[in-house]
Amino acid sequence: MLGMIGATFLLALREIRRHLLRSFLTTLGIIIGVAAVITMVTLGQGLTADVQEEVSGLGSDVFIVFPQQSDPNIAPAPFDDADIRAVENQIAGVEGTAGSVSTNATAFHNGQDWATSVEGADSEFFATQSIDVIEGRGFNQEEEARGESVCIVGPKIVEEIFVADEVIGEQMRVGNVSCQVVGVIDERANSVGGGDANDVIFMPLKTVQRRFIGNADNVQFFIVKYDPAYETAVIQQQLIDLLRERRVIQDGEDNDFNIVDTAEINETVNTITGTMTLVVTVIAAISLLVGGIGIMNIMLVSVTERTREIGIRLAIGALAREVRLQFLTEAVVLCCFGGLIGILLALGLSVLLAGAIDLPFIFNPTVNILSFVFSAVMGIVFGYYPAHRASRLDPIDALRHE
Amino acid sequence: MSEAPLIELEGITKTFGEGAAAFQALKGVNLTIDRGDFVAVMGPSGSGKSTTMNILGCLDTPTSGRFRFRGVEVQDLSRDQRSLLRRRYLGFVFQGFNLLARTSALENVELPLLYRGESKKRRKEAAERSLDLVGLLPWADHTPAELSGGQQQRVAIARALVTDPDVLLADEPTGNLDTERSLEIMQLLTDLNKTGITILMVTHEEEMAHFAKTIVHFRDGLVERVERGLKAGAFATSGEHV
Ligand SMILES: Nc1ncnc2c1ncn2[C@@H]1O[C@H](COP(=O)(O)OP(=O)(O)OP(=O)(O)O)[C@@H](O)[C@H]1O
Ligand SMILES: [Mg+2]
Numbered sequence: 001m002l003g004m005i006g007a008t009f010l011l012a013l014r015e016i017r018r019h020l021l022r023s024f025l026t027t028l029g030i031i032i033g034v035a036a037v038i039t040m041v042t043l044g045q046g047l048t049a050d051v052q053e054e055v056s057g058l059g060s061d062v063f064i065v066f067p068q069q070s071d072p073n074i075a076p077a078p079f080d081d082a083d084i085r086a087v088e089n090q091i092a093g094v095e096g097t098a099g100s101v102s103t104n105a106t107a108f109h110n111g112q113d114w115a116t117s118v119e120g121a122d123s124e125f126f127a128t129q130s131i132d133v134i135e136g137r138g139f140n141q142e143e144e145a146r147g148e149s150v151c152i153v154g155p156k157i158v159e160e161i162f163v164a165d166e167v168i169g170e171q172m173r174v175g176n177v178s179c180q181v182v183g184v185i186d187e188r189a190n191s192v193g194g195g196d197a198n199d200v201i202f203m204p205l206k207t208v209q210r211r212f213i214g215n216a217d218n219v220q221f222f223i224v225k226y227d228p229a230y231e232t233a234v235i236q237q238q239l240i241d242l243l244r245e246r247r248v249i250q251d252g253e254d255n256d257f258n259i260v261d262t263a264e265i266n267e268t269v270n271t272i273t274g275t276m277t278l279v280v281t282v283i284a285a286i287s288l289l290v291g292g293i294g295i296m297n298i299m300l301v302s303v304t305e306r307t308r309e310i311g312i313r314l315a316i317g318a319l320a321r322e323v324r325l326q327f328l329t330e331a332v333v334l335c336c337f338g339g340l341i342g343i344l345l346a347l348g349l350s351v352l353l354a355g356a357i358d359l360p361f362i363f364n365p366t367v368n369i370l371s372f373v374f375s376a377v378m379g380i381v382f383g384y385y386p387a388h389r390a391s392r393l394d395p396i397d398a399l400r401h402e
Numbered sequence: 403m404s405e406a407p408l409i410e411l412e413g414i415t416k417t418f419g420e421g422a423a424a425f426q427a428l429k430g431v432n433l434t435i436d437r438g439d440f441v442a443v444m445g446p447s448g449s450g451k452s453t454t455m456n457i458l459g460c461l462d463t464p465t466s467g468r469f470r471f472r473g474v475e476v477q478d479l480s481r482d483q484r485s486l487l488r489r490r491y492l493g494f495v496f497q498g499f500n501l502l503a504r505t506s507a508l509e510n511v512e513l514p515l516l517y518r519g520e521s522k523k524r525r526k527e528a529a530e531r532s533l534d535l536v537g538l539l540p541w542a543d544h545t546p547a548e549l550s551g552g553q554q555q556r557v558a559i560a561r562a563l564v565t566d567p568d569v570l571l572a573d574e575p576t577g578n579l580d581t582e583r584s585l586e587i588m589q590l591l592t593d594l595n596k597t598g599i600t601i602l603m604v605t606h607e608e609e610m611a612h613f614a615k616t617i618v619h620f621r622d623g624l625v626e627r628v629e630r631g632l633k634a635g636a637f638a639t640s641g642e643h644v
Contacts, residue, residue, distance in 0.1 A: 007516050018504070312500050315461055316514045316561070317489025319482050395461050399500060 004322065005329075012330040015302070016337065026298040027338030029291020030378065033284040034342025034371045035349060040280035041367045042350040044273035046359035051269040055262045059128045061228045063239065066221035068258040076256040080217040083246055087222075091238045093230030098125035099205060099219030103212045105175035107201060112161035118174055118201050120208025120219075128225045136168040136183035139204050147206030152183040156199035174201055177211050232263060288374075291338070292382040299331050299386035310390050311398025324391035331383020332376050339375025343368050406473045408569065408600055409435040409458065414467035416453050416623075427453045429623040430467065435602065435616070437568075440595040442611035443604045445620030451604045452497060452573055454620070458602060459494050459571045460484040472568075489517055493562030495572035497604075501546040501557055507533060508542040511561045518565065532564040533557070536590060552583030559590065563599075570594065572603040576610055588613045 016023045065087075067076035081099065088097045102119040122144045126133070133152060143150050151174065158167055170181050188197035209216050226235050236259060243257055303310070313323055346368075354361040416428040428450045435441055443451050456462040457469060460476055461484075469476040472491070476484065488494070493514075501510045511529040520528070533539045536556040546554050555575055562570055572591070576584035584607070592613050595601050603614065611617050612632075619627040 004516065004519060007522075308500070309502055312502060313513070313517075314485070315459075315488070315494055315496070315500075316517065317485050317492075318517045319485050321482075322517060396456055399496060 005325075008326050008329045009333065011326060012333040015330055016334055022298065023334055023337070026294050027291065027334060027341065029287050029289075029294050030335055030338030030375055031291075031342040031345060033288035033291055034339050034375060035345040036280055036287065037284040038343060038346035038364075038367055038371055039349045039353065040277055040284075042346065042362060042364055043353055043357075043359060044277050045362045045364060046350075046354050048269055048273050049362055050359050052266060055265050059130060059223065059225065060262060061226055062128050062262055063224040063226070063236065064221060064260040064262070065224060065239070065243070066258055066260075067256060069256050070254045077247065078218040078220065079222055079257070080219065082217070083243065084219065084222050086242060086246060087224055087239065090242060091235060093227045093235045094224055095227050096124050096128060096225045097222055098122060098128050098225075099222040100125055101205065101208050101213055101218070101220045103208065105201075105212065107157060107161060107172055107174045109161040109170065109172040112163070114157065114160040116157060116199050116201055118203060118208060118212060120205035120212075121202050122205050125205075125223065126202075128223045131188065132186040133183040134186045136181070138183060144204040144206065147204055147210050149177055149179040149207060149211075150182045150203065151179045152185060152202040153181055154185055154196075154198040154200040154202075155187050156196060157201060158184055160199075174203075175212065177203075177207075179203065179207075232261060236261065288378065292378050295331055295335060295379065296382040296386060299327060299383055300389065302330070303327065303386050303390045306390075307393060307398045307401040310393050311395050311401065314393065314395035315399060320391040323393075324387045327387035327390045328380060328383050331387065332379030335375045335379030335383075336372065339372045342375070343371060346371075406470070407434045408437045408439075408472060409433070410468075410470040411454075411457075412468040412470075414454070414457060414464045414469060416450070416457065416462070417465045427623055428457075428464070431623070431625055433618060433625055433628070435600065437600055438595070438598055439616050440592070440601045440614045441603065441616045441618060442614035443602065443618045443620065444606070444611055445626070449620040450623040451620050455571055455573045455602070455604055458569075459492055460488050461494075489514060489565065491568045493559075493565065493567035493570045495555070495558045495562050495570070495575050497573040497577060501554055501561075503547065504545055506543050506545055507538060507549065507557045507560075510546070510557055511564050514561060514565050528564050529560075532560040535563065536560045550583075551578050552580075552586065555579060555583075555587060556590070559587070563594065567599065569600045569602065572601070574604050574606070576605065576607070581609070584610060 065079070067078055069076040079099070084097045084099050088094055098121065100119055100121050102117050104115065105118045106113050106115045123138050125131075126138055136152070138152065139150060142148070151172070153162075153167070161172070162170070167181055167184055171178060172181060173179075185198075185202070205219070206216070209218065224235075224239065226232070239259060240255065244255065247256060249256065310323055313326075314320075347363075351361050353359075411431050411433040414428055414431040415426060417424050417426045419425055431450070431454060433454075443454070445451050453462070457464050458471075460471070460479075463477055463484075467477070471487065474487070476487070479487065501507075502513070508526070508529050511532050512525040515525040515528055530539060530542065533542055536559055538553060538556050538560065541549060541553060541557075546557070549557065555578070559570075559572075559575070562572075570591070575591070576587050579587065588610055591601055591603065595615075601614075603610075605611055615630070615632050617629040617632065618625055619629075
């Protein structure tokens with residue numbers, strides 16, 4: 001039986017090679033269907049991974065709260081330290097808060113200068129944002145409370161104005177403020193403020209508020225870290241109610257602030273990629289159905305063309321099921337080739353498209369293997385009827401066939 | 403070996419088509435053939451020779467009557483059971499050579515062994531032996547299109563022989579060949595018969611029928627006359643192909 005299958009397989013390959021163009025055109029439907037599904041799933045995964053990475057740069061299980069007026073011509077009131085403390089103290093489930101301000105300034109060191117952004121951030125902010133200090137240390141409580149002139153710099157700053165020098169302990173000037181570098185942060189993909197997350201100088205919040213903004217209380221946005229065991233929506237509603245009350249917003253008036261939930265961003269992206277994948281899957285299913293009918297059609301043609309051969313095989317002693325197996329194998333091999341070409345096409349397309357729209361290329365073995373198996377199953381489904389027809393031929397009639 | 407005859411046909415009829423278009427090709431054929439016989443089947447065109455051969459070859463079933471092969475009632479067998487019988491005991495050389503096109507002589511001859519589930523190695527060995535027997539080993543790699551008519555017919559015989567059948571059925575094996583090639587084929591069949599294979603052959607030509615030990619004459623779907631115990635091999639002993 002094994003020898004039989006091997007011989008049948010070789011025969012199928014030979015038959016396909018004999019009609020190479022026809023075989024290729026026949027499998028086009030499968031090729032396109034498989035390529036579409038795999039490309040879409042791969043790109044969708046890349047997109048999801050990309051967004052997840054961005055969102056994780058913002059911290060997980062956090063709300064980002066910032067003033068925002070529905071009318072862009074009216075400047076909304078900023079939040080201040082009192083607001084942040086109220087949130088931390090009055091809402092159950094809030095684990096921590098951290099305000100931030102940022103401004104632009106030029107940094108000078110050793111005759112080099114570099115325009116960058118200065119961000120006021122205390123250790124809580126570093127914690128919620130998962131910012132790692134890889135060299136030196138973070139700010140201590142005293143420095144934060146007194147607003148001392150110390151700073152932690154991003155890798156880009158080190159690269160631009162420190163070059164190969166020692167960094168930790170060095171004095172540098174930022175705008176009008178002279179400060180001492182106490183730490184360097186790890187490379188980061190994203191920051192809440194946008195822009196290059198590595199091109200940044202952190203100073204304690206108080207320091208930036210006093211020395212750069214000239215206001216000791218206001219923050220531009222603040223982060224609320226919550227216990228994921230609590231219902232997100234409940235915390236968010238309490239947050240909205242509290243802030244509306246503190247900012248004296250009347251019923252019926254819009255919020256003059258916005259709350260971004262990082263978990264929600266993830267979910268939205270998942271929904272979008274899910275929908276896109278569904279649409280493409282439907283298109284691919286139609287393509288595969290058409291492709292399958294094409295396979296069936298060409299196999300029926302093949303059976304008719306080879307009636308005489310079938311007659312000879314039956315007359316020589318082939319059993320009906322052996323003839324059926326032969327044609328079924330041919331259909332399956334044909335479909336597997338289609339699937340394989342589709343997989344290769346998808347690989348090329350995914351790499352190309354991922355590069356073009358700047359997404360990571362993530363190879364998904366499951367969808368590739370499933371596609372291949374599915375192609376083989378299509379061969380069985382659509383090859384069965386022609387193969388059955390071949391096996392039912394009457395040997396005498398088949399031998400007489402011209 | 404005083405058992406049942408190899409082949410027994412009893413009142414075989416065969417009707418093609420139905421109703422008004424029905425045509426009775428065989429009208430009650432009775433025939434007994436013993437092991438080791440060399441039978442030539444003769445008769446006018448349309449007398450039912452091929453129809454009988456197809457029934458004997460288990461390719462077709464009679465409309466009525468009984469066909470016993472080695473004591474087995476063939477008309478009661480299923481399609482697949484008849485296939486098994488064919489692949490085990492019968493070699494068939496068809497009217498018109500019926501080789502697989504674009505397939506080498508060797509592979510054509512290997513084909514019946516493939517369905518017997520023989521290993522690739524044994525298939526090749528047996529096929530080469532069989533091709534050697536018909537003198538075509540040097541042409542093993544040629545496709546039918548590259549062989550002459552006589553060579554193709556010999557490949558067909560090699561294919562029929564490769565399974566060591568009990569019976570070789572040949573429907574006009576020399577029908578498409580000139581006299582010299584035909585005589586070569588007849589010589590080959592005679593030699594095979596001497597090794598113990600029972601041979602049934604349809605032919606139109608007296609000259610070929612003279613190689614047989616038994617001649618069965620068909621007419622209008624009936625066996626008209628059977629000549630037994632003929633001095634077979636009148637031509638074969640002429641020493642042309644020793
Ligand atoms: N499948 C079929 N359907 C209808 N009629 C058939 C069929 N096969 C054979 N016949 C008829 O049965 C009769 C016997 O046919 P058969 O082929 O057995 O003749 P034959 O003796 O082999 O003739 P020839 O010498 O021409 O080969 C013929 O009249 C033929 O037309
Ligand atoms: Mg005939």
